[in-house]
Amino acid sequence: MNFASDNWSGVAFQINDSLVSNANGSAAAYGDSELDEKVKAKFCEIFEKDVAVFFVGTGSIANSLSMAAWSKPGGISLCHREAHMIEDECGAPELYSGGGRLVGVDGNFGKMDLEDLKAKLSRFDPNFVHYGQATAISITQATEAGTVYSLEEIQTISKIAKANSLPMHMDGSRFANALVNLDVSPAQMTWKSGIDILSFGGTKNGCWCAEAIVMFDPSMADQMAYAHKRAGQLYSKSRFIAAQYDAYFKDDLWLDLAGHANNMADRLREGISISPNARLGWPTQSNEVFCILPRNKAKLLQDKGAKFYQWHVPVAMKDKPQTDEELYRFVTSFATRVEEIDQVVGELD
Numbered sequence: 001m002n003f004a005s006d007n008w009s010g011v012a013f014q015i016n017d018s019l020v021s022n023a024n025g026s027a028a029a030y031g032d033s034e035l036d037e038k039v040k041a042k043f044c045e046i047f048e049k050d051v052a053v054f055f056v057g058t059g060s061i062a063n064s065l066s067m068a069a070w071s072k073p074g075g076i077s078l079c080h081r082e083a084h085m086i087e088d089e090c091g092a093p094e095l096y097s098g099g100g101r102l103v104g105v106d107g108n109f110g111k112m113d114l115e116d117l118k119a120k121l122s123r124f125d126p127n128f129v130h131y132g133q134a135t136a137i138s139i140t141q142a143t144e145a146g147t148v149y150s151l152e153e154i155q156t157i158s159k160i161a162k163a164n165s166l167p168m169h170m171d172g173s174r175f176a177n178a179l180v181n182l183d184v185s186p187a188q189m190t191w192k193s194g195i196d197i198l199s200f201g202g203t204k205n206g207c208w209c210a211e212a213i214v215m216f217d218p219s220m221a222d223q224m225a226y227a228h229k230r231a232g233q234l235y236s237k238s239r240f241i242a243a244q245y246d247a248y249f250k251d252d253l254w255l256d257l258a259g260h261a262n263n264m265a266d267r268l269r270e271g272i273s274i275s276p277n278a279r280l281g282w283p284t285q286s287n288e289v290f291c292i293l294p295r296n297k298a299k300l301l302q303d304k305g306a307k308f309y310q311w312h313v314p315v316a317m318k319d320k321p322q323t324d325e326e327l328y329r330f331v332t333s334f335a336t337r338v339e340e341i342d343q344v345v346g347e348l349d
Contacts, residue, residue: 001306001340005204006174006287008307009333012206012257018247019208019240029236031055039242042249043200043214048187052221054213055241056233059173060089062199062211064096065227066169067136069197069220074132075100077169078120080112082314083140084171096231100135108316109282110143112157121164137161138169141189142178145314146284151184151193158194168194173201173211176258177286191216202248206257206334210244257334261287264332264341271345278348281317281327289330292321293348298328301347 002008027033040053056062063085067077075097079086081104085093094100105120107113117137124134139157142148149157154170161168170190172178175198179189190198196217202210213228215221228234235241248254265287272278272291281290290311293301301308311329313320321327330344 001301001304001344003330003332003336003340003344004307004309005331006261006333007204009204009206009335011208012247012253012334014250014253015207015244015247018243022239022243027239029238030234031238033239033242035239035242035246039245039249042245043212046186046249047190047214047216048185049191049216050218052215052218052224054215054221054224054228054233055235055238056211056213056228057209057235057241059084059171059199059201059203059211060092061096061231061233062201062213063089063138063169063171064092065224065231065233066197066199066213067093067100067138068097068227069215069224070135070167071097071100072133072135074129075135076103076124076132077101077136077138078103078105078117078134079138080105080107080110080140080143082110082144083138084144084173085138087144096227101132109314110140110145110147111149111153112139114156114160117157117160121160134164134166136167136169138171140171140173142174142181142286142288145282146286146288146290148178148181148285151182151188154189154193154195162194167196170195170198172198173204174286175201176205176254177262180255180258180262181285190214202244202254204333205254205261207244207248210241210248212241212245258287260334261332261336264336264338265289267338267341268330268332268344271341272348275345275348279319281319282314287332289332290327291330292319292325292327294325296324297348298326301344304347306344306347
């Protein structure tokens with residue numbers, strides 16, 4: 001019963017098989033192999049346009065180099081105040097952008113509040129150098145709170161970005177989970193809605209170690225190549241990241257894996273919603289479920305081997321935990337089994 005994180009899950013057997021099948025023989029290094037080129041062409045096909053793709057090892061470096069792409073002196077990138085890059089990346093975006101800062105935007109359950117975004121942007125007057133200058137806006141899809149931006153919401157934020165001559169970044173560590181939930185195309189959820197650069201995650205969704213930076217304007221990729229190399233992300237044997245993505249995209253495996261994770265989360269949400277001893281913290285649409293449990297029930301689950309985390313209580317949460325309760329996060333993955341869901345729900349009766 002492992003619900004600690006989708007980072008705890010293993011590797012889908014198709015992806016493992018691809019790594020094994022590409023383990024022998026030699027291939028051009030530093031991203032120049034035939035397999036690298038094949039997979040980069042597949043990215044262009046999936047996104048319905050020519051894109052520049054840079055393979056990296058972690059989501060944190062994908063976000064950090066993305067923020068660095070538009071770095072300027074005194075640069076400020078705006079993201080949700082609970083976004084992964086501002087809460088969980090140990091200052092890496094600031095480091096790789098040469099001292100650029102992150103400013104958090106308020107908003108309920110992981111989504112930016114439009115009025116607060118406008119208010120934050122209004123501080124950065126080009127004629128007043130002391131505050132610095134805004135350089136980018138970043139959203140997370142799916143969010144850290146398990147919610148999913150609609151296309152209309154992405155487009156609205158993008159219009160604000162464009163009105164301020166700012167590029168839009170999407171942290172897509174759970175990109176596939178959001179895509180499956182919305183039932184739209186990758187193009188619709190990104191560049192057609194105003195996204196300029198994407199951190200495309202595969203590790204949480206069945207890959208071993210596969211992340212990518214996708215730039216929807218390839219003409220901007222020249223400088224990224226240098227940043228990519230300087231950050232130590234130009235792997236000599238990058239074909240092994242390509243091998244993962246080769247299997248990941250074949251026959252829409254990536255969508256099937258994310259669909260399974262989402263379905264398991266739906267089953268867990270349903271079970272919690274009818275339990276007399278638990279309740280959902282707020283509605284979520286991806287593979288993260290937040291629920292309120294009595295501490296004794298949580299301990300019982302943990303004593304029986306369930307892995308999950310206590311979570312901070314969002315300001316916007318109206319039905320807050322009582323004295324003997326806590327908020328907990330459960331994350332499903334491609335490897336979650338129906339039996340695990342049913343066992344957890346059964347213990348909550």
